[in-house]
Amino acid sequence: MGGDERSLRGRVALITGVSRRQGIGFAVASRLAAAGADLFLTHHRPHDEDQPWGADDLTAVLEGVRGRCVDEQQQVRELAVDLVDPDAADRVVSSVVAAFGHIDILVCNHARSGGDGPVGSLTAEMLDAHWAVNTRASLLLVQAFAAQHDGRAGGRVVLMTSGQGLGPMPGEIAYAASKAALAGITLSLADQLADAGITVNTVNPGPVDTGYMTPELTAQLAPMFPLGRMGEPDDPARLIAWLVSDEGRWMTGQVINTEGGFARWRPPATRE
Template sequence: MGTGHSLRGRVALVTGVSRRQGIGFAVASRLAAAGASLFLTHHRPHDEKQPWGADDLDTVLEAVRDRCVDERQLVRALPVDLAAPTAADETMRSAVDALGHVDILVCNHARSGDDGPLGTLTAEMLDAHWAVNTRSSLLLVQAFAAQHDGRPGGRVVLMTSGQGLGPMVDEVAYAASKAALAGITLTLAEHLADAGITVNTVNPGPVDTGYMTPELSARLAPMFPFGRMGRPDDPARLIAWLVSDEGAWMTGQVLNSEGGFARWRPASRPDG
């Protein structure tokens, strides 16, 4: 599924690119290596509240620029809190102002934490996850479609989770907000087909982006046929293919990039 330099001359907006261990960084790196110019968003305050902490943003951006294959490629970045009602439109407008036209939208951002099981939910908790994970993604798609002029290569990739394959009992707000994106994929794809835009949603599965403790990793690894956790570049390879010309016939799909992850597989393999 190599894309070569098939994205030369195209512009990708990738959200949630703030940590070198993150999926967003892996996606941006892949697209830079394929020749795309990039407009990246990040929200450092979210990372600072997480156990894994924040990364140095200058180092993140420099690492993405190092993947570029053409001196004409541009990499721009914007700090943005996508929970704000107007943030999606403002982000797309900033990307267009900076780079002229956006060909590819990858909504990688997500709100994590401040969640819980049934019995602990509050309206504020549910609204906060909806605003970031769902509402802003839909508004970004809308803004992307509004600025798209019909040229070839229009691509949208949303990110869901594994809530459709197994329960996520301690993350009800997160799972609900991500399920909405999976559920609306086919509708968005149908709506944007006449504009030549494909829309797909990727579930990256359990990926070690720095949040996994050694204990969690040891418990989950045997559930993968290949005996290892997912890595950020695993879903990034799929996304890079989807947004390339090679992925032009794929639309309206929810794709599980889980490496055969089986939630029912026992935590330890029998000998022999």
């Protein structure tokens, strides 16, 4: 980020889905804290509690982010919120504006995962649940963010997709569809918000070990990475930190795959 550890000093970043120290949201928040930004973090612990990896200690999560701050004046605030609520996006943005006066950076890192399936097992409730959190909430957050933005330099939006355009995800149709919508709308959002001085980009982090990968899954995927290791949370976090910095100001309307050369069709090394 230009060699300046305080390159985001004076800017405020809203990052959703920061609930686990192994997560991408925590890695992004840590990077932006180290760049001098003030942070407002959201989380929804019940979602993690329903997952195989379980919930983390939120106090430890927040203290971990605060430990990366470089100035005593920096603030890190947080809010528990379920983004399935149609009013949640406006409530979150209003809370950040009340706390800091303005938001410069929005990173929509939250995601609903699990409770999904292939064609043949889908229900309207399953599809609606993924759409509401992954897509609707993200778009409403972008809208609320843009409404409060006053045109100052440094307006940034980063959305998260899931690489569903690079290879099939047959067991996660609801999730893949909700994430595909974000990739598909990126250019339209970027075009509309450019006049307000806001860049919009979407990041596909690829397979990242955020604590959900079993040894069996790691063994299956590892041979597909030419660089010889799984993705780590800080890998996409470095890209996102660059996108929201001044050095990323000329990048907008892009869907960026940061997958370490991951090749979905490369057979495991043990096969002939």
